[in-house]
Amino acid sequence: MQSAQVEGQIYAGYYLxxxxxxxxxxxxxxxxxxxxNAGVKLGAFFSFGAHYEHLINTGGSNxxxxxxxxxxxxxxxxxxxxSGKMYLRFAxxxxxxxxxxxxxxxxxxxxx
Numbered sequence: 001m002q003s004a005q006v007e008g009q010i011y012a013g014y015y016l017x018x019x020x021x022x023x024x025x026x027x028x029x030x031x032x033x034x035x036x037n038a039g040v041k042l043g044a045f046f047s048f049g050a051h052y053e054h055l056i057n058t059g060g061s062n063x064x065x066x067x068x069x070x071x072x073x074x075x076x077x078x079x080x081x082x083s084g085k086m087y088l089r090f091a092x093x094x095x096x097x098x099x100x101x102x103x104x105x106x107x108x109x110x111x112x
Contacts, residue, residue, distance in 0.1 A: 029060035051091040
């Protein structure tokens with residue numbers, strides 16, 4: 001979603017193993033992955049906002065219940081090229097999953 005002053009993005013995906021590799025490699029897992037971000041534009045080339053992302057192991061061989069792989073929340077800054085089609089986004093912040101401290105993410109994208 002984009003407007004003159006506001007931007008946002010949502011994604012959700014489910015990753016399911018095609019075949020069971022458990023006997024050979026020990027485990028085959030499936031995942032639910034989603035994220036959302038929303039921000040404001042401060043001109044034609046720069047914007048900032050908040051990023052939330054979650055990756056959950058939903059099961060598989062040798063897994064009896066769903067577990068969080070990571071759960072991120074933090075700010076982002078984004079730089080866009082002149083036409084506004086290509087962007088470079090940097091996000092960072094805290095990871096709420098026990099045993100993880102923080103995250104850093106760089107995203108390069110193209111708007112069709």
